[in-house]
Amino acid sequence: VMTPDGMYKEVQIEGEAEGFTELVRLSRYRFFDASINIPTGQDTHFFRFFYNIGQTKARVVELTASEMSDSKQFNAAMAFANITMQPEEYKGVQRLMSTWKQQMEAAKFVTHAPNRMGWTRQDGKIGFALTKKIIWDDGKETDNPLPNAELLVNYSPTGELKPWKKAAKLITGHPNVEIQAALASSFAAPLMSMTSTHGAVLAIVSQASGLGKTKALHTAQAVWGKPTQVNSMDDTSNSLIHKMGILNNLPAYWDELHMQNANGDGMDAFTNMIFRLAQGKEKSRLTNQIKFQVAGEWTTLITVVSNDSVHDHLRIARKGTSAALMRVLELEVNDAKESADDLNKALTVFGELNENYGVAGELYAKYIVENNAQLKKEVIATIAKISSMPKMPQEERMRIALIAAMLVGAKAANSAGLTNFDIKALASRMISEIKPKLNKSGEVIKSVATAQDM
Secondary structure (H helix, E strand, O other): OEEOOEEEEEEEOOOOOOOOEEEEEEEOOEEEEEEEEOOOOOOOOEEEEEEEOOOOOOEEEEEEHHHHHOHHHHHHHHHHOOOOOOHHHHHHHHHHHHHHHHHHHHOOOEEOOOOOOEEEEEOOEEEEEOOOEEEEOOOOEEEOOOOOHHHHHHOOOEOOHHHHHHHHHHHHOOOOHHHHHHHHHHHHHHHHHHHOOOEEEEEEEOOOOOOOHHHHHHHHHOOOOOHHHOEOOOOOHHHHHHHHHHHOOOOEEEEEEOOOOOOOOHHHHHHHHHHHHHHOEOOOEEOOOOOEEOOOEOOEEEEEEEOOOHHHHHHHHOOOOOOOHHHEEEEEOOOOOOOOOOHHHHHHHHHHHHHOEOHHHHHHHHHHHHOHHHHHHHHHHHHHHHHOOOOOOHHHHHHHHHHHHHHHHHHHHHHOOOOOOOHHHHHHHHHOOOOOEEOOOOOEEEOHHHHOOO
């Protein structure tokens, strides 16, 4: 029995005739919405449930079969979830959870969700997982019980599409195409998996303030989740990498990137982060119960905004090695221009993003799932077209893949009725960063790849 002050069980009153019972409190916590999930490609059964106390936000707990059956592991896992109980209370709740699990298994009430967001495959179908559901290429939708409570809150569609489209219109109408590119990255990230590249970095660089770089990132982040989920220098690279393991094919953003932090190790930390990003996999790690946990994997695009050149710092950190440089497409705003839109009006529009986010991402997910085969052909064709440009260095394959995803993603967002990107302007600006300079005889005067090693 669930009441505002906890959960109760009905027990027979000792010494009384059968049928005379009383309610005894099982726990001051209220547990509900239990489910069993077997993540795609794994054999481990995860038992999930939500809990709250009073009127606080619901939180989610996930337990493995071994944690369910072993008292010490169960107690440790519950304590790790900030659930503190008396010894007898632990025992009663453990018995309750075991009963729930047995009943659901007997009824075959088991889901097969990917445990993360982005592209997924099951039974020959292709789908795209969001926080609460998976959108499949046959038009059907199934539940996706994502275990991360923070992401559940910050990446669940909220509000309406119209306020986001107003903000997007301000960005796509910005006089600096580099600012537009920041928004296009949000639609490019899910297509990076079609390029056979694990990850890449788009860097928007400008020392000028008031251009709208941060607002562009917030609008891009609001495609999929809450604008405040843009990362900052207060976030460690480890936390960002772990977050990407769950976001998978969704974009990640880092605002106001500075190469040096208080400890002087910002440059090395960022360089290491780029290599870990390109590997598409986080380090193996242990759970709180000292067990190996499946490492997160991803294929996505991370976009950073910086006042200083990312390439310059990478050249110093890696002593001229181009491996890190080839993972970063840097777009410097050389001719900084402020938007002609009224500032007060723009601030009002961008302010509405805090209550209206994630809706565009859900619509875009439906579009790319329905058109995934055609989009992959377009990505491959775009890579081939850029690669065939005269004297294009082979070392540029990762940045070519990034540009292809950006262009096809922007075009797809236009076709889905979400944006109005100038595809030609985006293509011209990005390709100019990697296209070799040739003389009249067709010989290379300056190659981006070779020049960056000097």
